[in-house]
Amino acid sequence: MESLCKIAARFVLDGEATEVKPLGEGFINDTYTVALDGNPAPRYILQRKNHHIFPDVPAMMDNIDRVTRHIKTKVADPLRETLTVIPTRDGALCYHDPDGNWWAMTLFIPGTRSYVRADTPEMAFQGGKGLGQFHRLVSDFHEPLAEIIPGFHNLRWRFRQWDEALRRDAAGRVKDLAEEISWIESRRDRILAFHALTEDGTLPRRVTHNDTKISNFLFNESDGSLLCAIDLDTLMSATLLNDVGDALRSYTNTGEEDDRDLSRVSMSEEMLHAYLDGYRSEMDPFLTPAERDNLAFSGIYITFEQLLRFLMDYIDGDTYYKIKYPEHNLIRARAQHHLLRSMESSLR
Secondary structure (H helix, E strand, O other): OHHHHHHHOOEOOOOOEEEEEEOOOOOOOEEEEEEEOOOOOOOEEEEEEOOOOOOOHHHHHHHHHHHHHHHHOOOOOOOOOOOOEEOEOOOOOOEEOOOOOEEEEEEOOOOEEOOOOOOOHHHHHHHHHHHHHHHHHOOOOOOOOOOOOOOOOOHHHHHHHHHHHHHHOOOOOHHHOHHHHHHHHOOHHHHHHHHHHHHOOOOOOEEEOOOOOHHHEEEEOOOOOEEEEOOOOOOEEEOOHHHHHHHHHHHOEOOOOOOOOHHHOOEOHHHHHHHHHHHHHHHHHHOOHHHHHOOOHHHHHHHHHHHHHHHHHHHOOOOOOOOOOOOHHHHHHHHHHHHHHHHHHHHO
C-alpha cells in the first residue's frame, strides 16, 4: 500500500493518495483504484502497464491522450463520456519507476457498470452501439497514431509468418496436420484479396479500438444506458472493419473459443444481426460503401486470422498462447474453423 501510494503521488491528484486497491484480474496490466484523504470512494485508476506487450508506453499514452481529448470536444459530459488521462507532476503522461515499470493514471468514472459477456441479442445490440458510438466520435480524427502492436491484423504479414512456421516445423507437427493446413491454404487468395482493400485505400484507415469485447464499454448504473469505451491501450489506425470483425467473432459464437464439442460451435445469426443493427444505429451515416459492403465479411476475416494464429502457434510448439494441455491450441484452431465454416455458410 505504501509503495503504491508513493507511485500514485507522482501524478497530479486533488489530494493525498491514502488507499490503493487492486481492481479486476489483471491479465495484461495491473490495475488499482486510488482513494484520497481517507475517503474510500475511488477517485482514480492507476495501472502498471505491461511493457513486454506494449514496449512503447509513452507512445501508447500519447495516442490515448490525443484521442480522448478529441472525444471530449464532442460530448456533453467530458469527464464521464470518455477517459481522462492524469499527467505526472513532471507533465508526462506516464511514470517510469526505478525498477523499469511504467505507470499511468486516469480519472475514475463513478456510477457505472460493465458486463463480462453478451448473452442476449439486446446486449449484442448494446455492444454494437458502443463500438459504433466510439467510431462515430473519432470519425473526424485524422492525426497519425503510433503503431502500438506492429502488424496487428495484417494478414499479408501473418501469412509470411505462417509460411516460415511451416518451413521451420519447430515441433515436428506439420506431418500430422495436412487437413488443418488445407483450411488455411484454401482460403489464402480470398483473405489476401480482402486485405488488399486496406492496402489500396478502398477501406480507409481510421481510429480503431482493437479490443472490442463488451467488457471494454461502460454503462450508466442508473438506467443501463451506454456511456463510453474504455481500455484504449491498443488504439491504432486501421480499417474499422477489424474492430467489427473481432466483435462478431466473439459475440456470435454459440460455443467456447476452445470448445471440444464442435456441435456447440456455430454463428448465431440473431446475435450477428443484433450487433450490426446496434453498430449501424450510430455509425451508418459515416460508413463508405465499401465498409458497408464488407461489415459482415469482417467476421470471417478476423475469425480466419485467429484460426491461423492458433494453428501456427501449435506448429511452433505453443510459444505464444498460454495452454492448459498439449493440444490446446489445436483444439482452439478446430473450434475456430468450425465457427468460420458456419460464418461462411451464412454470409456467402
